[in-house]
Amino acid sequence: MTVLADPRGDTRGDTRLRIEQAALDLFTRQGFDDVTTDQVADAAGISRRTYFRHFATKADAVWGDFAAHVDRLGQLLAATAGEQPVLNSICAAYVQVNDYADADLPMLRQRLRLILGEPALQAHSQVRYNGVDQVVAEHVARRTGAAPGSLVPRLVATSTRAAATTAFEVWLADGRLPLAQSLHDAFEELAGGFPTLRVAGRVG
Amino acid sequence: MTVLADPRGDTRGDTRLRIEQAALDLFTRQGFDDVTTDQVADAAGISRRTYFRHFATKADAVWGDFAAHVDRLGQLLAATAGEQPVLNSICAAYVQVNDYADADLPMLRQRLRLILGEPALQAHSQVRYNGVDQVVAEHVARRTGAAPGSLVPRLVATSTRAAATTAFEVWLADGRLPLAQSLHDAFEELAGGFPTLRVAGRVG
DNA sequence: GACGTTAGTGACACCGGGTGCCACGGGCAA
DNA sequence: TTGCCCGTGGCACCCGGTGTCACTAACGTC
Numbered sequence: 424m425t426v427l428a429d430p431r432g433d434t435r436g437d438t439r440l441r442i443e444q445a446a447l448d449l450f451t452r453q454g455f456d457d458v459t460t461d462q463v464a465d466a467a468g469i470s471r472r473t474y475f476r477h478f479a480t481k482a483d484a485v486w487g488d489f490a491a492h493v494d495r496l497g498q499l500l501a502a503t504a505g506e507q508p509v510l511n512s513i514c515a516a517y518v519q520v521n522d523y524a525d526a527d528l529p530m531l532r533q534r535l536r537l538i539l540g541e542p543a544l545q546a547h548s549q550v551r552y553n554g555v556d557q558v559v560a561e562h563v564a565r566r567t568g569a570a571p572g573s574l575v576p577r578l579v580a581t582s583t584r585a586a587a588t589t590a591f592e593v594w595l596a597d598g599r600l601p602l603a604q605s606l607h608d609a610f611e612e613l614a615g616g617f618p619t620l621r622v623a624g625r626v627g
Numbered sequence: 628m629t630v631l632a633d634p635r636g637d638t639r640g641d642t643r644l645r646i647e648q649a650a651l652d653l654f655t656r657q658g659f660d661d662v663t664t665d666q667v668a669d670a671a672g673i674s675r676r677t678y679f680r681h682f683a684t685k686a687d688a689v690w691g692d693f694a695a696h697v698d699r700l701g702q703l704l705a706a707t708a709g710e711q712p713v714l715n716s717i718c719a720a721y722v723q724v725n726d727y728a729d730a731d732l733p734m735l736r737q738r739l740r741l742i743l744g745e746p747a748l749q750a751h752s753q754v755r756y757n758g759v760d761q762v763v764a765e766h767v768a769r770r771t772g773a774a775p776g777s778l779v780p781r782l783v784a785t786s787t788r789a790a791a792t793t794a795f796e797v798w799l800a801d802g803r804l805p806l807a808q809s810l811h812d813a814f815e816e817l818a819g820g821f822p823t824l825r826v827a828g829r830v831g
Numbered sequence: 832g833a834c835g836t837t838a839g840t841g842a843c844a845c846c847g848g849g850t851g852c853c854a855c856g857g858g859c860a861a
Numbered sequence: 862t863t864g865c866c867c868g869t870g871g872c873a874c875c876c877g878g879t880g881t882c883a884c885t886a887a888c889g890t891c
Contacts, residue, residue: 438839459876470841475878509824542754549753550746567824574797575823578813581789589782596776609782616820619779620713620771642868663847674870679849 439477442467446484447533455482455541482547485537493554496520500562509566513559513583514610518603535595539588552588556580586613643681646671650688651737659686659745686751689741697758700724704766713770714787717763718814721791722807739799743792756792760784790817 445466449458460481464474478484496516503512523531538544557571559580564571571577586609594605612619649670653662664685668678682688703723707716727735742748761775763784768775775781794813798806816823 460878461876471877472842472879473840476839479878481877510821542757545757546750546753549750553746553749563824569823572800574793574809574812575816575821577796578790578793578816579821579824581793582786582817585785585789586782589778589785592781593778605778608778612779612782613786614820616818617714617779617783619773620767620783664849665847675848676850676871677869680868683849685848 438467438469438473442469442474442477443484443487447530447537450485450537450541451533455537455543480547482544485534485544486551487534489551490554492520493558496555497558497562500558503562505566508614509563509579510583510610510614512566513562513579514606514614517583517587517610518606521602521606523602532595532598535591539592539595552584555584559583582613583610586610642671642673642677646673646678646681647688647691651734651741654689654741654745655737659741659747684751686748689738689748690755691738693755694758696724697762700759701762701766704762707766709770712818713767713783714814714818716770717766717783717787718810718818721787721814722810725806725810727806736799739795743796743799756788759788763787786817787814790814 442463446458446463449463449466460474461471463481463484464471467474474484499516499519500512503516507515538548556577557580560571560576563569563576563579564573567575569576587606590602590605590609593609594600594602646667650662650667653667653670664678665675667685667688668675671678700720703720704716707720711719742752760781761784764775764780767773767780767783768777771779773780790813791810794806794809797813798804798809
């Protein structure tokens with residue numbers, strides 16, 4: 424329902440953005456589960472059927488163009504020189520991919536708060552993470568000569584992604600230190616075999 | 628439909644098991660998405676409505692009593708002495724929780740193949756993993772004195788769980804070496820900061 | 832200017848997961 | 862027998878997601 428806000432001809436690529444913004448706003452205000460796709464479509468000035476032509480699922484509107492994100496991560500990894508340790512190259516790629524301008528940080532926070540906080544979106548995220556893990560595992564396999572499906576490439580991929588996710592969570596909860604710093608901290612712990620644990624452990 | 632297989636009075640706790648078995652068989656044969664809950668219910672000799680009284684979601688039948696699993700993990704962690712390094716205690720707890728009798732291994736493989744292989748079940752698994760991560764993070768927090776929500780406890784929890792999941796995947800794909808060995812290998816890599824990478828890396 | 836093509840859209844019907852409600856029936860205690 | 866409880870089935874409903882058809886505006890061609 425509701426008349427098109429802009430009857431002129433520039434609404435083509437704009438629609439997707441309008442949907443994203445409407446979805447983020449509604450999900451943030453009311454919670455993901457308490458908003459129907461009808462409401463999102465209505466807020467964006469389109470029909471429900473049209474919503475599902477722009478996004479495959481209700482959750483997808485929160486993710487923006489994540490595939491491009493993963494592609495860029497893969498390109499950054501492929502372009503790394505062989506001199507630096509593998510973990511450093513992965514950390515650097517994660518930092519670069521997530522290097523947002525200050526103006527974009529509020530929207531990033533909004534997206535992440537939903538993705539990391541709403542159970543339904545957490546569930547959905549697992550499938551996205553698989554794409555990331557695969558790209559990273561292939562990078563590790565190239566650099567080490569191991570098969571991409573063997574233990575070390577897989578393990579490096581999943582645990583570095585766990586590190587990145589955790590860094591995001593901490594950054595989101597605290598917000599004092601910049602995201603890049605949080606990522607570096609997490610990777611440093613991971614790469615060093617958790618030095619913090621060794622300091623505190625081995626008490627007896 | 629279909630008459631109750633056992634009209635005597637011992638079908639109370641038995642129903643849940645029948646549903647699980649029917650679900651595992653159907654999902655394995657036809658794929659999770661190509662089986663409806665009607666079919667599962669029918670195969671188990673109950674109505675769809677009754678299925679959803681035993682399991683909250685279509686996916687839950689695959690997981691068995693996972694909450695008990697997590698509880699036991701938490702108890703094992705709480706009972707560990709403070710002498711051994713934290714990571715070792717987590718590894719030991721994972722190994723113990725997943726110490727199945729040989730007779731139970733086929734069903735475990737069946738469950739894991741579905742959980743790790745079917746996208747819809749992978750998505751569902753994220754919510755389960757949150758419970759595991761929380762238990763592990765609390766353990767690390769107790770042992771280190773850090774806040775459970777701070778970086779290191781969170782990171783240890785997510786990356787050890789990533790290690791465990793990866794070990795499961797490798798065990799499932801290969802099947803040569805025992806699960807406990809696969810878990811130990813993964814934790815050793817993780818705890819050592821990925822020694823394998825250091826051997827192969829730093830070529831230049 | 833009439834034409835066919837194409838992309839974006841809306842309306843409708845349908846499927847399947849999940850829930851609330853009511854009604855039935857069998858076991859069990861008073 | 863009476864009353865209760867619990868597991869169950871049936872039904873209607875909500876919502877996410879899809880297939881299909883019809884409409885319309887924009888565009889190039891003749």
